[in-house]
Amino acid sequence: MMATAMVLCSSVLFSSCIGSFSLFNKLLSWNRNVSDKWINELLFIVISPAYAVAGTIDVLILNSLEFWTGDNPASAQVQTIEGEDGIYTVTTDTEGHKIQKEGSDEIVEFRFDKKDQSWTLLTDELAVPLFKMIDESNALVYLADGSTMTISADQAGLYALQQVVTEKAFFAAK
Secondary structure, X not given: OHHHHHHHHHHHHOOOOOOOOHHHHHHHHHHHOOOOHHHHHHHHHHOHHHHHHXXXXXXXXXXXXXXXXXXXXXXXXXXXXXXXXXXEEEEEEOOEEEEEEOOOOOEEEXXXXXXXXXXXXXXXXXXXXEEEEEEOOEEEEEOOOOOEEXXXXXXXXXXXXXXXXXXXXXXXXX
16 A cells, blocks of 8 residues: 555656746746835745745646646636727636636637647637648638638748638628
8 A cells, every 4th residue: 555655656746847837937927026126025035935835736736737638727827918999818728718808798718629639719609610730731721601721831821811811801892
């Protein structure tokens, strides 16, 4: 029983995973942006046990999960972006992006499916496939009219897609 416990602990603790230390780095980033350098230093000294706890959780749990699964549960990033018509909160995690306008309940998501290598636009009412990677250098793009187009995943492919989308939009406007 003791040998089994040692093997399980060793597999997690000695997985040779440096990891991203997401939890520790989020705490550090928050502390750096609180105020000027004197307040930040004072705050650092006062909450230094929180750094030890965050670092320990990263080393023992989150970085090991990241090593074995490829995803770190604490790796979601939140940004606030000011647009022409309002302020938006963008949350980025391993599955994609969630966008929400300040004061609105509506959420728009861009989700990545690792299994299919595809991106989908999701709202409360609909799910719209955007594109799917065929291989390293080609993608299948789903167009607004329901047709699909295979493009190369480079500047030339994006230009060809732009030409098709612009032409169809121009035709629809006539």
